[in-house]
């Protein structure tokens with residue numbers, strides 16, 4: 001697991017093999033294609049949104065990848081333009097010069113290979129199946145800059161069906177996952193907790209009041225996601241809302257979540273971070289590791305890694321899905337913190353000037369956060385690391 005983790009220590013940059021050709025790293029970075037994961041429960045309107053983007057976005061050469069194969073519904077077939085009835089085997093040209101591909105066992109390497117064969121694209125949109133857990137997909141694309149990948153994860157967009165989402169979130173019996181995620185956790189929960197943007201679609205089917213209720217429910221679960229309401233996926237300003245979000249490079253405003261309409265399962269907690277010295281930075285790193293890897297909130301009465309005596313089965317479930325933060329060091333440096341499930345990294349903020357002006361904060365989204373005092377735990381842990 002630890003290989004996924006990029007710690008606070010300044011790691012040695014990978015040695016570049018000299019090719020004799022001057023290498024401009026910035027150009028390399030610029031030529032990487034962003035990938036946006038479009039997720040959402042069955043029938044929420046993912047394909048409709050992709051179709052809308054393809055008709056609106058003329059300035060970009062977009063590749064659409066459908067992470068489903070064979071049993072494509074009627075709407076998927078409509079996306080595969082002029083190929084009536086036929087199954088999507090590989091890439092196919094769309095009317096506007098974009099391309100579409102359906103892959104089953106999609107992975108970074110597979111997508112890169114296909115891109116290689118078909119030339120480069122400005123943008124990739126990946127529609128996951130309605131039952132996919134983005135927490136499993138995102139880390140594959142969330143790559144270290146040093147890697148030679150030609151793609152990088154831009155953000156996760158989650159569509160919800162305004163008319164059905166609350167029922168879906170509450171339909172424990174029908175949708176509770178039996179993979180150990182626990183009662184109350186549905187695929188819809190996972191998709192919302194990982195979202196950088198939540199699109200509340202099918203606004204035409206509900207009243208204003210119902211939309212407001214959905215908004216509050218979602219904001220209560222994922223306090224970091226931006227929320228937009230649409231009909232048929234029509235997002236007015238795609239560039240502002242859906243594309244080029246760079247959600248894994250920046251951490252945004254880290255606004256304190258609204259506390260209304262609480263969902264029993266997923267919640268967001270926002271913690272203030274004081275200015276950190278080296279020791280506290282190490283503590284912060286260790287604290288996050290304890291949360292993500294040991295699923296344990298260290299407390300003054302229990303050190304991380306300690307066995308819970310006798311009743312480990314009774315320990316409240318703690319499952320952090322998403323984590324974002326900004327830390328300011330005593331030496332005046334701004335660091336950003338990004339995490340998806342067990343993977344996290346702490347890195348220098350790309351834009352020091354603006355980041356340094358903001359306050360230190362850590363925002364956690366996940367399950368079981370209401371049952372533990374994370375604030376007390378973090379404060380205690382940081383104080384242990386403080387260099388006097």
Ligand SMILES: Nc1nc2c(ncn2[C@@H]2O[C@H](COP(=O)(O)OP(=O)(O)OP(=O)(O)O)[C@@H](O)[C@H]2O)c(=O)[nH]1
Pocket residue numbers: 040041042043044045046047048049073075076129130201202203204205230231232233
């Ligand atoms: N009334 C209404 N119907 C919509 C809206 N958006 C999409 N639909 C319809 O909802 C159905 C499902 O839309 P899709 O775009 O296929 O949804 P999806 O999320 O891709 O579905 P799956 O891939 O099967 O999970 C289609 O019949 C759409 O025409 C909307 O805003 N309002």
Ligand SMILES: [Zn+2]
Pocket residue numbers: 046047048075076127
């Ligand atoms: Zn679809």
